[in-house]
Amino acid sequence: MTLSRKIAAALDARPVAGALPVDLEIAEGPYHLGLHLEAAGPVGLAFGGLAFTATDRPDRTLDDLKRWGDRLAARLTYLMEPLVLHEVDPIGGEIALRSQSPTPRSGEQSFYEIRLTLPGTLRLRRLGFDQATRRRHPVSCQMTLEALERLADDLVTTVQEP
Secondary structure: HHHHHHHHHHHHHOOOOOOOOOEEEEEOOOOEEEEEEEOOOOOOOEEEEEEEEEOOOOOOOOHHHHHHHHHHHHOOOOOOOOOEEEEEOOOEEEEEEEEOOEEEEEEEEEEEEEEOOOEEEEEEEEEEEEEOOEEEEEEEEEHHHHHHHHHHHHHHHHHHOO
């Protein structure tokens, strides 16, 4: 069973409303995906963040992370904003991708941020930036179940490519 099908099964198997929020942990071979599910309905779901880990290659380099980031940016076109490489931290062994053009809404701008690390971890979250306070804060990621399943498949595909 693929990681995306396991996500669908976990969402189908969870207890009915009232059991939210809940942390979902799904694994398939060397790939692990976790998310903090905040809301779920017949149309979509909201989650506070997503963590993906690939334990198949312990010897990644910063160049490997950059290539992974490039593949993600090219493939995740169905998110609200296109992603671009934002920063490279050679000392910390991490790169960050962010939305190229944040979405303005209700006096703030919100954007996706993806952080990739050398051990093969990916953390996706959505952040809001309040213009008045000049502060960032977490915002729920909202998408359909189909988009989340596609995202899981794309994470596996992009981390596997050379």
